[in-house]
Amino acid sequence: MFSIEVKNLRKEFGEFVAVNNISFNVKSGTIFGFLGANGAGKTTAIKMMSGILEPTSGDAVIGGFSITNNPNEVKLIIGYMSQRFSLYNDLSVGENIDFFGGVYGLSGKEIQKRKEWVLEIANLKNQEKVLTGSLPGGIKQRLAIGTAVIHKPSILFLDEPTSGVDPLSRRSFWELIHNLSSEGVTVLVTTHYLEEAEYCDDIILMDAGEIIANGSAKEMKEKYLKNDILEVECSDVIAGLEVLEKQNFVEESSIFGNNIHISVNENLTEKSQIKDLMESTYNIKVKRVEKIVPTLEDVFIHLLEKRKNDK
Amino acid sequence: MTNRILAIIKKEIKQIRRDKRLLFVLFFFPVFLLIIFGYAVNYDVQNVKLAIMDNDRTATSRKLIRSISSSSYFEIVEYYENDKRGKEILDEGIAKGVMIIPKGLEKDIYSGREKINVQILIDGVDGNSATIIQNYSLAAIYAFNNKLNQEVSQKIGFKITPPIDLKSRFWFNPLLETTIYLIPGLIALILIVTAVVTVSLSLVREKELGTIEQINVSSLSIFELLIGKLTPYVIISFVNAIIILIAGFILFGVIVNGSYVLLFLSTLLFLFASTAIGIFISVISDSQQVAFSLATFVSLLPATLLSGFIFPIESMPEIIQWSTNITPAKYFIVALRSIIIKGTGLQAFWEQWLYMFLFATVFLLLAMIKNQKNLKNL
Numbered sequence: 001m002f003s004i005e006v007k008n009l010r011k012e013f014g015e016f017v018a019v020n021n022i023s024f025n026v027k028s029g030t031i032f033g034f035l036g037a038n039g040a041g042k043t044t045a046i047k048m049m050s051g052i053l054e055p056t057s058g059d060a061v062i063g064g065f066s067i068t069n070n071p072n073e074v075k076l077i078i079g080y081m082s083q084r085f086s087l088y089n090d091l092s093v094g095e096n097i098d099f100f101g102g103v104y105g106l107s108g109k110e111i112q113k114r115k116e117w118v119l120e121i122a123n124l125k126n127q128e129k130v131l132t133g134s135l136p137g138g139i140k141q142r143l144a145i146g147t148a149v150i151h152k153p154s155i156l157f158l159d160e161p162t163s164g165v166d167p168l169s170r171r172s173f174w175e176l177i178h179n180l181s182s183e184g185v186t187v188l189v190t191t192h193y194l195e196e197a198e199y200c201d202d203i204i205l206m207d208a209g210e211i212i213a214n215g216s217a218k219e220m221k222e223k224y225l226k227n228d229i230l231e232v233e234c235s236d237v238i239a240g241l242e243v244l245e246k247q248n249f250v251e252e253s254s255i256f257g258n259n260i261h262i263s264v265n266e267n268l269t270e271k272s273q274i275k276d277l278m279e280s281t282y283n284i285k286v287k288r289v290e291k292i293v294p295t296l297e298d299v300f301i302h303l304l305e306k307r308k309n310d311k
Numbered sequence: 312m313t314n315r316i317l318a319i320i321k322k323e324i325k326q327i328r329r330d331k332r333l334l335f336v337l338f339f340f341p342v343f344l345l346i347i348f349g350y351a352v353n354y355d356v357q358n359v360k361l362a363i364m365d366n367d368r369t370a371t372s373r374k375l376i377r378s379i380s381s382s383s384y385f386e387i388v389e390y391y392e393n394d395k396r397g398k399e400i401l402d403e404g405i406a407k408g409v410m411i412i413p414k415g416l417e418k419d420i421y422s423g424r425e426k427i428n429v430q431i432l433i434d435g436v437d438g439n440s441a442t443i444i445q446n447y448s449l450a451a452i453y454a455f456n457n458k459l460n461q462e463v464s465q466k467i468g469f470k471i472t473p474p475i476d477l478k479s480r481f482w483f484n485p486l487l488e489t490t491i492y493l494i495p496g497l498i499a500l501i502l503i504v505t506a507v508v509t510v511s512l513s514l515v516r517e518k519e520l521g522t523i524e525q526i527n528v529s530s531l532s533i534f535e536l537l538i539g540k541l542t543p544y545v546i547i548s549f550v551n552a553i554i555i556l557i558a559g560f561i562l563f564g565v566i567v568n569g570s571y572v573l574l575f576l577s578t579l580l581f582l583f584a585s586t587a588i589g590i591f592i593s594v595i596s597d598s599q600q601v602a603f604s605l606a607t608f609v610s611l612l613p614a615t616l617l618s619g620f621i622f623p624i625e626s627m628p629e630i631i632q633w634s635t636n637i638t639p640a641k642y643f644i645v646a647l648r649s650i651i652i653k654g655t656g657l658q659a660f661w662e663q664w665l666y667m668f669l670f671a672t673v674f675l676l677l678a679m680i681k682n683q684k685n686l687k688n689l
Contacts, residue, residue, distance in 0.1 A: 047524075050528050051527075051528065052524060052527050052528055072530055075528060075529060075530040076530050078528065079528075080524070080528035081525075082521055082525070084520070084521035084524075086520065086521045086522040086524060086525035087522070088322070088326065088520070088522060089520075090326055090329050090330070091322065091325060091326065091329075095322065095325055098321070099318055099319075099321070099322040100525070100529075101318070102314060102315060102317065102318020102319070102321070102322075103315055103318050103319065103526060103529045103531050104315075104529050104530070105314060105315055105530065106314075107314070147525075148525070157528075
């Protein structure tokens with residue numbers, strides 16, 4: 001059972017194609033990650049799915065309603081929160097909740113009931129009168145998601161909800177998303193923090209308006225990375241990278257912190273080959289060569305590089 | 312639907328109440344403008360400074376001078392002796408005019424000479440005042456002539472009266488007070504500026520903050536949004552109009568002669584047209600800064616210069632006259648003057664209502680067309 005079915009969705013702004021005929025499905029009650037660099041078309045896609053933006057062509061069925069034929073019905077069952085946490089800074093916490101409750105057509109009684117809940121998840125109990133502008137980012141973000149689901153939507157769109165928020169708040173925010181999901185809410189979230197993608201049940205990766213990979217994080221690693229990934233720790237990262245790039249056993253290479261990650265093919269028979277080569281020929285001290293479990297970042301760098309080369 | 316509109320109205324009022332700067336502008340601005348325009352903009356010419364060179368120095372010349380100085384129009388600041396000084400007086404602006412009474416005035420009058428010339432040189436820099444000074448001095452000389460004729464004819468036992476005497480009375484504004492003429496225009500000016508500026512700012516602010524997106528994903532319709540957002544500003548505008556009317560009465564004694572119902576309805580229509588401009592501006596601007604500059608420019612300038620508020624439209628060149636239609640203030644002022652000063656009914660200004668309605672419709676349509684690509688992103 002799918003909550004979101006996207007079929008050939010396309011958006012053009014003049015000559016520019018922001019979203020190029022994308023199609024995918026999201027299972028009910030799951031957390032779906034939408035990944036990609038800035039400008040990949042994530043926000044445009046999410047805006048079309050939530051009925052703010054009209055698609056140039058194609059359609060999406062959200063909770064059984066088509067965004068092109070029944071945009072108003074779609075709006076009643078979705079919640080939306082953007083990276084800007086769209087709250088009124090000059091209104092108090094309580095006034096913001098009242099306003100969004102009112103805009104979603106809740107009665108006074110319902111708003112009171114939901115207000116308690118929103119205050120609780122935002123850790124703002126007894127702070128109704130505080131001006132929203134004076135809240136720290138993490139709390140504001142929780143208040144924003146609380147107001148975005150005040151009408152108990154069954155589908156929630158989050159557009160880069162964690163940008164500009166500290167790591168600790170980000171973690172507890174994801175707990176909140178998991179709680180919502182376990183209550184049956186389908187969550188579609190865009191992010192460019194790749195480690196956050198690991199929290200998602202399914203992921204798609206977008207680049208230049210197109211989907212270039214999809215599946216769960218585990219599937220992606222297996223499906224798209226056939227080669228082993230080795231982590232090389234050496235005395236000079238830059239020089240080391242230059243050397244490794246040229247070797248016929250290295251498919252791709254990149255720097256991760258103080259280490260180099262290389263994806264190697266069958267030309268490499270022994271790990272020790274690398275240490276010997278670098279120390280004897282190039283005089284670069286190698287401390288460690290280790291096979292690692294690839295991260296999503298490895299997968300995406302691989303996919304994006306490959307796409308660039310194919311072009 | 313009413314619940315949702317109410318939620319927006321409540322929120323908007325809370326925001327306005329918390330914005331001290333906006334409150335100050337909204338309520339101080341009208342009184343400030345009223346005082347400035349009421350006291351500073353005045354076409355009534357009084358106490359014009361005049362210098363006189365009396366070359367005759369007889370009882371008759373002194374009588375002439377007295378009849379001029381006794382009116383409140385002229386104030387004689389200097390009697391001087393030679394032409395050189397007369398030039399100085401005009402050059403340095405000591406007086407707005409110098410009057411030269413020729414030698415032999417008395418003698419010539421009583422010897423029955425045909426034409427006696429008294430000269431007045433007027434500072435013509437401000438053409439409007441200069442014309443008025445000329446008319447005042449003509450009237451003063453005319454009155455003097457009449458008096459003299461009567462005296463002479465009485466002496467010889469004859470009664471001579473001029474065949475025609477023009478009796479003029481000014482209707483609607485009997486004392487020709489400028490403020491009475493200005494107050495309706497002032498109401499229009501203040502309302503259009505506050506309406507256009509506040510409406511466009513309040514809409515663009517939502518765009519800038521991104522809150523408009525949050526509203527757009529709710530099932531709120533654009534119609535509900537606009538009603539909710541505009542209502543508080545329309546109410547504030549009415550309060551403003553009332554403030555101006557009360558202040559106008561207290562400070563300048565201006566009263567409403569016509570129907571308050573018509574006044575209310577005209578104002579409502581005018582606000583409809585003004586907010587339509589505000590909506591249009593908010594559609595085409597992306598930041599509050601742009602919206603503010605555009606809104607003040609588009610509302611203030613035409614409403615001051617082209618609306619007939621200060622400068623009569625009939626005396627403008629035809630092409631400018633045509634361009635006066637870009638401000639709804641033009642129509643509103645006609646309606647207001649009819650209601651407040653003349654006290655006339657709808658028959659005198661129904662066309663103005665029609666124009667205002669058309670104006671609002673056109674601007675709302677323009678806003679919709681401009682917004683169509685991105686219908687919900689106001």
